[in-house]
Amino acid sequence: MSLHAxxxxxxxxxxxxxQTSAVHDVVRNGLRxxxxxxxxxxxxxxxxxxxxxxxxxxGPEKRRQERxxxxxxxxxxxxxxxxxxxxxxxxxxxxxxxxxxxxPDVSAGPNDGTHRAGTLxxxxxxxxxxxxxxxxxxxxxxxxxxxxxxxxxxxxxERAARLVNAYHDSLHSIERLSxxxxxxxxxTRVALSLLNEVLHxxxxxxxxxxxxxxxxxxxxxxxxxxGATDWDPQALTHExxxxxxxxxxxxxxxxxxxxxxxxxxxxxxxxxxELLDKDRRGGALNQLAAALLPNWTAQWVxxxxxxxxxxxxxxxxxxxxxxxxxxxxxxxxxxxxxxRFKDKGPTDxxxxxxxxxxxxxxxxxxxxxxxxxxxEDITYSYRASGEQSLYERLMQIFEPSQRHELRLSEVHxxxxxxxxxxxxxxxxxxxxxxxxxxxxxxxxxLAMRYFHHxxxxxxAVEEFLRTGKPPLAESLPEPSS
Amino acid sequence: MIxxxxxxxxxxxxxxxxxxxxxxxxxxxxxFSMSHTAYDLDSQSRPYTQVRVEQLNGGFENFDLVGxxxxxxxxxxxxxxxxxxxxxxxxxxxxxxxxYLATCYSAFAAKYKALGHPPSAEFMWITTxxxxxxxxxxxxxxxxxxxxxxxxxxxxRLGGEDYNAExxxxxxxxxxxxxxxDRMLDEMIMGDDLRAAVMTRMVQMGTA
Numbered sequence: 001m002s003l004h005a006x007x008x009x010x011x012x013x014x015x016x017x018x019q020t021s022a023v024h025d026v027v028r029n030g031l032r033x034x035x036x037x038x039x040x041x042x043x044x045x046x047x048x049x050x051x052x053x054x055x056x057x058x059g060p061e062k063r064r065q066e067r068x069x070x071x072x073x074x075x076x077x078x079x080x081x082x083x084x085x086x087x088x089x090x091x092x093x094x095x096x097x098x099x100x101x102x103x104p105d106v107s108a109g110p111n112d113g114t115h116r117a118g119t120l121x122x123x124x125x126x127x128x129x130x131x132x133x134x135x136x137x138x139x140x141x142x143x144x145x146x147x148x149x150x151x152x153x154x155x156x157x158e159r160a161a162r163l164v165n166a167y168h169d170s171l172h173s174i175e176r177l178s179x180x181x182x183x184x185x186x187x188t189r190v191a192l193s194l195l196n197e198v199l200h201x202x203x204x205x206x207x208x209x210x211x212x213x214x215x216x217x218x219x220x221x222x223x224x225x226x227g228a229t230d231w232d233p234q235a236l237t238h239e240x241x242x243x244x245x246x247x248x249x250x251x252x253x254x255x256x257x258x259x260x261x262x263x264x265x266x267x268x269x270x271x272x273x274e275l276l277d278k279d280r281r282g283g284a285l286n287q288l289a290a291a292l293l294p295n296w297t298a299q300w301v302x303x304x305x306x307x308x309x310x311x312x313x314x315x316x317x318x319x320x321x322x323x324x325x326x327x328x329x330x331x332x333x334x335x336x337x338x339x340r341f342k343d344k345g346p347t348d349x350x351x352x353x354x355x356x357x358x359x360x361x362x363x364x365x366x367x368x369x370x371x372x373x374x375x376e377d378i379t380y381s382y383r384a385s386g387e388q389s390l391y392e393r394l395m396q397i398f399e400p401s402q403r404h405e406l407r408l409s410e411v412h413x414x415x416x417x418x419x420x421x422x423x424x425x426x427x428x429x430x431x432x433x434x435x436x437x438x439x440x441x442x443x444x445x446l447a448m449r450y451f452h453h454x455x456x457x458x459x460a461v462e463e464f465l466r467t468g469k470p471p472l473a474e475s476l477p478e479p480s481s
Numbered sequence: 482m483i484x485x486x487x488x489x490x491x492x493x494x495x496x497x498x499x500x501x502x503x504x505x506x507x508x509x510x511x512x513f514s515m516s517h518t519a520y521d522l523d524s525q526s527r528p529y530t531q532v533r534v535e536q537l538n539g540g541f542e543n544f545d546l547v548g549x550x551x552x553x554x555x556x557x558x559x560x561x562x563x564x565x566x567x568x569x570x571x572x573x574x575x576x577x578x579x580x581y582l583a584t585c586y587s588a589f590a591a592k593y594k595a596l597g598h599p600p601s602a603e604f605m606w607i608t609t610x611x612x613x614x615x616x617x618x619x620x621x622x623x624x625x626x627x628x629x630x631x632x633x634x635x636x637x638r639l640g641g642e643d644y645n646a647e648x649x650x651x652x653x654x655x656x657x658x659x660x661x662x663d664r665m666l667d668e669m670i671m672g673d674d675l676r677a678a679v680m681t682r683m684v685q686m687g688t689a
């Protein structure tokens with residue numbers, strides 16, 4: 001039964017109290033149908049001059065929004081417009097119960113219509129048209145809900161039907177975005193134009209965002225979406241941008257590198273991981289990372305080493321809102337804020353001896369190193385001096401047996417190609433850049449030097465970082481520990 | 482401003498816009514809440530039965546407005562039927578008012594007969610101009626009702642039943658007579674902010 005027919009039945013009840021309750025129940029159900037998640041509360045007033053029949057509310061507790069619904073027998077004559085003017089400051093919804101005559105244009109009111117700008121005048125038959133659209137395609141509820149929350153102007157049944165039909169066209173053409181982007185662009189432009197006329201800016205942006213995210217989930221570049229305003233990813237909240245980037249990552253379509261760089265170039269590695277807000281690994285994330293890696297810096301690295309994988313691993317991942325890269329048996333996580341890494345305990349792996357780290361200690365970038373004895377738990381620290389590398393100095397200080405016994409626990413090294421010093425804690429596998437933002441690409445190489453056990457083809461690693469494509473397994477040498 | 486429309490019968494009806502202004506004024510007192518007007522039509526383009534009262538003779542009469550009287554805390558009480566008149570002079574209101582009293586009595590008695598006790602109904606005559614000034618204070622007394630019911634043109638409304646003075650007294654206590662003018666209707670209405678505050682308070686009190 002249509003809402004219009006149900007209201008007609010309810011209005012036939014002779015007792016005024018019963019009639020009021022019945023009409024309120026029917027209208028409440030009708031509104032809930034096209035606007036789920038909107039709380040609908042009835043009052044015990046019926047068609048009162050200023051007390052609403054129903055109160056709609058939605059949103060989180062601290063930012064709860066309300067809209068009053070005033071039921072009216074007549075919404076199609078000039079006398080009704082004085083009622084609109086009387087209540088327009090509250091931006092309410094007027095709902096004509098059985099009146100199906102054309103609604104006058106409420107936008108042509110006092111002050112060039114601005115006084116009535118937030119008022120919606122509609123009819124039960126219009127809600128039936130919205131209901132029909134929602135029944136035909138459940139996804140249309142995004143549009144119908146926003147009409148209830150923030151519709152404005154006169155929305156008769158024909159206009160309501162045009163809105164849902166245009167929304168359907170847009171949804172269906174976006175589904176076929178990869179086949180006919182031009183059609184999707186046209187139908188979406190038409191739908192948004194119609195909705196822009198009848199929605200408050202806030203509600204319109206909700207609908208626009210819904211269509212845009214569908215567009216993005218189909219692999220469409222947000223910059224080519226025919227929105228009412230130019231796409232500016234920097235103007236979005238982190239939550240909104242997170243939705244966009246997650247949708248692009250989940251689209252399943254290969255995207256051009258510049259799609260990522262245009263939409264997320266301004267995000268740090270940590271910001272990106274936090275706004276994506278869910279664990280994910282590889283696939284499109286590798287493509288995104290390849291595009292954005294030149295922009296990323298971090299101040300802390302935490303490395304983990306695993307068993308040698310059966311298959312060589314080359315993946316970017318987000319875990320616990322932290323960006324990380326997994327290459328072979330090493331995972332390195334990057335952050336600007338090291339608090340996350342503070343509680344990381346010492347690794348179970350034994351610390352390497354001086355002999356085992358010869359290749360590192362010969363590096364002229366090493367400024368100092370600390371060693372521990374296994375038995376006495378005493379720490380020795382040495383600095384490089386003059387032209388002599390630290391390793392050469394250690395050769396002079398320690399006997400071969402000591403070089404085998406002493407374990408390297410900490411290294412202070414110049415960051416390659418930079419003047420900054422990184423402190424590398426080999427026990428906790430943490431690199432501290434002393435609050436100096438350092439390119440993530442540099443940090444990956446640094447972490448691999450200290451924490452990567454397998455001897456992989458570094459050219460393959462460079463290729464992965466540049467393209468986001470894992471090298472083919474057969475092209476890689478066998479790892480050796 | 483009230484927009485007037487005089488019907489073919491010359492009953493000086495206010496028209497829908499004028500009735501809506503009266504209604505707005507009544508609603509704004511918060512002691513009345515009107516729900517139906519005679520201009521609200523059902524799907525067969527007829528006024529709703531809620532504005533209609535049955536007479537002792539089986540006939541029906543429509544009022545311009547119907548709604549509830551509310552107590553100090555906004556709780557619903559008696560139903561009130563309102564007749565709105567537009568005059569720029571006293572005119573023939575005295576005659577029409579007499580007919581109105583007979584109509585009210587007949588409706589009140591018919592409901593009393595059906596229920597076995599006085600009905601929860603009250604009646605209000607709202608006019609834009611005073612009338613019967615020499616007798617004005619008696620217009621809502623039982624004697625005026627009794628007089629109206631014996632006027633030859635009104636007797637038929639009683640459907641052959643005798644006038645009951647006790648019932649007339651009960652009705653007299655439920656008659657309202659109000660003279661309004663444009664200024665009352667325009668300037669005795671709360672502004673947006675005050676109205677919003679009243680509405681919020683009424684919601685808090687659980688009456689809205």
